[in-house]
Amino acid sequence: MSCIKMKYEVPGDDFTRAGEASSMVKRKLKQLGYNPDAIRRVAIAMYEGEINMVIHAGGGVAEVEVYPDRVEIALIDQGPGIADVEMAMQEGYSTAPDNVRSLGFGAGMGLPNIKKYTDAMRIDTEVGKGTTMYLTVKAK
């Protein structure tokens, strides 16, 4: 296994399909016999990021690279961007509207969760242009 690359479109208009990309990545890592703890951390972090692209950014693209020692994930959207990343990273900070809350999201826990479960996290964002989030999970 050198490097396996996967790419998924994440549609922004269908909340019921959010999570499909993360689900496929999880299945693929299982097939590869990847470390179960790493699989779960990848799945949760990517799922939080995928949901964020759907509810905050109108969808996007997920690119995943699997190496023997780590998984690298890029979540790329052309949404509104994040004006204050430091604020967005705080537990409990959310701009999600009530209809999103009634679906079970908008606790303001997604980005803190991603930070917790990944070994590296970087957010490139520009208001009005979009957001790209780079995540690394080590296989350990």
Add this chain to the structure above:
Amino acid sequence: MQVKDIIDILEAEIISAADLEAEVRTACGSDMMSDVLAFVKDQSVLLTGLLNPQVVRTAEMMDMRCIVFVRGKEPDENVISLAQAMDITLLKTRFRMFTACGKLYMSGLRGGCENE
């Protein structure tokens, strides 16, 4: 405890059965999915009042074995088939969240964090 014990304790109805003998030690009751995703400690049961497919996706990412819908709620076909594909048992109980969690706690299930 096993998934099938939850059925007795909560006088629950099976919506869709996967492995009823799966071992479960910890549970989480919430209507906020990121709350559920915040605590990875082999939680195997999710109690919720929500009915959308993201409930199943959340359980899937966490490797949970069973979802209990409280207050007698039942999800639609899409949610049920997704759970079947993921080998997750779906149950419904007429009890409300607080009572359902309390009954499971009294029977030995825990929250999954050291201080719970």
